[in-house]
Amino acid sequence: GAGVSQSPSNKVTEKGKDVELRCDPISGHTALYWYRQRLGQGLEFLIYFQGNSAPDKSGLPSDRFSAERTGESVSTLTIQRTQQEDSAVYLCASSFPLAGGGEQFFGPGTRLTVL
């Protein structure tokens, strides 16, 4: 498809389990971002990938969170030993590679519920 896709759209898990969320960016977008949005709250930056540069991990809330990106395509966000406070919508976005404002294209999000 033409847009950013994310899977799964919904994930329910038990506390303590690991989860893996997937993002497929728009083809040609070398910049990829992960955000977390708790119910009724703003976007919380998690991590940013730009081409082959080292990712900006400054937003990851704890070492239970990690993300990888394969080349300039798919990215996975992994949350280990999930906690109830991890429940949120996780949004992925991608951008064109060069300066020009960096308009971000967002996916529909993955709604994570930790029981």
Next chain:
Amino acid sequence: SQKIEQNSEALNIQEGKTATLTCNYTNYSPAYLQWYRQDPGRGPVFLLLIRENEKEKRKERLKVTFDTTLKQSLFHITASQPADSATYLCALRVGRGSTLGRLYFGRGTQLTVWP
């Protein structure tokens, strides 16, 4: 510390009036300022971008101003319609040059346009 503040969490206006949303920031020197719209259960959608050396940008019924001295952007929707009801987010990009860097998002203003 760095802050992005958007006026009042909620704004209610009558159809046909002009909605004005405010984004104030401190301790940033953004190269670009962007506005996004977010509907419930969806990812944000890019609306407009304005550069640090631009004062005003227009797109159909939308107008954005950017005052780097006041550290403020105003987002106007003229002839508002109930379909404009959504949460509007402002975002700053401070990176310059060929690398994008991350966006810093405000918490958003929920706009409701009533008939």
